[in-house]
Amino acid sequence: xxxxxxxxxxxxxxKEAWQLVKTQKVLWLFGIAAGASxxxxxxxxxxxxxxxxxxxxxxxxxxGDSVLGSSTSVVFDNLSYLFSAxxxxxxxxxxxxxxxxxxxxxxxxxVFQNWATASLLHGISDAIxxxxxxxxxxxxxxxxxxxxxxxxxxxxYFLLGAFSLLVFVLLFLGISIADSTTxxxxxxxxxxxxxxxAIAVLLLTMTLIWAVRFVAIDNTSPKTALSQGFALTxxxxxxxxxxxxxxxxxxxxxxxxxxxxxxxxxxxxxISLDANKAFGSSLLMIGGTLVAIxxxxxxxxxGVLTAFKATVWTLAYHIVHKKHD
Amino acid sequence: xxxxxKASFWYRLLASYLDFVLLTTLHMLFLNYAATQPTLPSAVxxxxxxxxxxxxxxxxxxxxxxxxxYFGGSLGKLLVGLTVTDEHGKRLLFKRVFFRQxxxxxxxxxxxxxxxxxILKDPNRQGWHDKAVGSLVLVKRPLWIIGxxxxxxxxxxxxxxxINSIRAITTGPLQNEAQQLFIRTMMKMQLEKMQKIPQAxxxxx
Numbered sequence: 024x025x026x027x028x029x030x031x032x033x034x035x036x037x038k039e040a041w042q043l044v045k046t047q048k049v050l051w052l053f054g055i056a057a058g059a060s061x062x063x064x065x066x067x068x069x070x071x072x073x074x075x076x077x078x079x080x081x082x083x084x085x086x087g088d089s090v091l092g093s094s095t096s097v098v099f100d101n102l103s104y105l106f107s108a109x110x111x112x113x114x115x116x117x118x119x120x121x122x123x124x125x126x127x128x129x130x131x132x133x134v135f136q137n138w139a140t141a142s143l144l145h146g147i148s149d150a151i152x153x154x155x156x157x158x159x160x161x162x163x164x165x166x167x168x169x170x171x172x173x174x175x176x177x178x179x180y181f182l183l184g185a186f187s188l189l190v191f192v193l194l195f196l197g198i199s200i201a202d203s204t205t206x207x208x209x210x211x212x213x214x215x216x217x218x219x220x221a222i223a224v225l226l227l228t229m230t231l232i233w234a235v236r237f238v239a240i241d242n243t244s245p246k247t248a249l250s251q252g253f254a255l256t257x258x259x260x261x262x263x264x265x266x267x268x269x270x271x272x273x274x275x276x277x278x279x280x281x282x283x284x285x286x287x288x289x290x291x292x293x294i295s296l297d298a299n300k301a302f303g304s305s306l307l308m309i310g311g312t313l314v315a316i317x318x319x320x321x322x323x324x325x326g327v328l329t330a331f332k333a334t335v336w337t338l339a340y341h342i343v344h345k346k347h348d
Numbered sequence: 349x350x351x352x353x354k355a356s357f358w359y360r361l362l363a364s365y366l367d368f369v370l371l372t373t374l375h376m377l378f379l380n381y382a383a384t385q386p387t388l389p390s391a392v393x394x395x396x397x398x399x400x401x402x403x404x405x406x407x408x409x410x411x412x413x414x415x416x417x418y419f420g421g422s423l424g425k426l427l428v429g430l431t432v433t434d435e436h437g438k439r440l441l442f443k444r445v446f447f448r449q450x451x452x453x454x455x456x457x458x459x460x461x462x463x464x465x466x467i468l469k470d471p472n473r474q475g476w477h478d479k480a481v482g483s484l485v486l487v488k489r490p491l492w493i494i495g496x497x498x499x500x501x502x503x504x505x506x507x508x509x510x511i512n513s514i515r516a517i518t519t520g521p522l523q524n525e526a527q528q529l530f531i532r533t534m535m536k537m538q539l540e541k542m543q544k545i546p547q548a549x550x551x552x553x
Contacts, residue, residue, distance in 0.1 A: 110393075
């Protein structure tokens with residue numbers, strides 16, 4: 024029998040989401056993966072070594088000595104000597120490799136992020152409909168959603184970013200070359216531009232909350248998902264904003280309270296050291312141990328939180344989607 | 349599911365360790381070559397080639413996916429007689445293999461590698477990366493003895509190469525040249541400083 028979510032109520036979303044998430048550890052894993060993949064850290068970070076080799080041989084003007092000091096020419100001479108045996112073709116190949124590796128790593132990170140998101144949403148959907156949640160079933164269904172999700176998430180942000188960059192560059196150029204009267208007009212336009220950009224990012228983020236669910240849960244095409252997502256955002260803007268703010272405050276509480284307690288214990292330990300060394304040291308040891316445990320647990324905690332928030336939005340999605348049908 | 353013998357956690361750990369020592373041996377060979385160069389420029393040239401072949405090379409990132417797709421496993425797995433297949437014992441599609449060897453491994457590494465340790469308790473001996481793509485690691489030929497012997501030999505080779513490299517750097521011609529370069533640099537900087545002082549004094553007078 025399907026579990027029918029109740030009407031739009033943040034309290035009932037939170038209660039229901041907690042019931043679903045607390046028992047489904049697979050959702051925690053996908054929550055960690057969805058969060059971890061945004062800070063994807065692989066050996067791709069080594070590629071930046073290649074850039075340094077190129078920069079080493081950019082000639083500095085001799086006038087730079089008077090600004091940077093005599094040591095610059097000596098260092099440059101030494102580096103020229105050290106790299107004198109490196110053939111030129113090596114630098115060309117290094118740069119090419121670095122660019123290719125960078126693109127591959129970025130591609131992998133984007134696929135990871137979208138696979139994790141799709142898997143999480145499928146897992147949540149299974150949990151809501153009281154089906155068994157497993158890595159295998161969620162992942163298998165997620166494979167079909169990776170490319171559509173990439174189109175839904177990456178393309179709009181890329182287009183918005185490119186358009187905004189162009190507008191800001193033109194405005195900055197206008198400010199730099201215009202006379203004083205026109206400068207203030209460009210300044211005013213820049214302020215409007217910044218506000219408009221912030222509103223556009225907010226609306227896009229809210230649209231994507233629904234759009235990814237249209238793609239993953241209902242297998243809608245990216246274009247339709249975006250337009251339907253935008254329609255839902257327009258219809259439920261203030262409710263979404265309210266839920267988003269509650270989620271944000273909730274996330275802050277989950278992290279801020281433990282951090283505040285830890286800081287309190289460590290601060291008290293430091294202050295007590297002068298008066299009572301044994302008590303102060305004990306507090307510092309306890310604080311240090313708790314910090315270590317917190318660092319170890321933070322990955323799990325953030326995964327549970329990501330899964331919880333995704334479940335809340337998915338429950339909200341079921342409510343608004345059915346109201347619109 | 350295939351009825352062939354599924355590889356245990358320890359067998360797979362041996363294969364992974366063999367992969368690690370094979371790659372590290374290559375790294376150490378190159379670094380040892382750089383450390384035994386007669387001059388600093390040639391040592392730096394060797395290091396740049398090392399970065400070119402091992403650090404920045406995209407093939408190093410993709411090599412395990414390529415080997416697994418074409419031969420059924422990474423070099424370590426092949427040497428100990430393991431093979432990676434789908435749940436019916438057939439070859440995996442390339443995109444599944446690529447996903448498994450890149451994203452799958454990252455996923456299994458979450459929570460301090462819990463995805464790998466889950467192989468210990470899983471009835472199908474699958475890690476999280478196996479579950480994500482529907483793969484199994486099977487024992488094609490039980491060559492674990494060869495794996496252990498190779499691991500011991502290569503670990504010894506790595507330690508030997510490392511010690512040789514340190515010895516070559518600290519007692520060989522590179523150290524002398526580095527010291528002379530440092531002394532020359534300090535003298536040059538002192539000289540330039542002394543030459544600038546009379547000019548500054550002239551300016552104030």
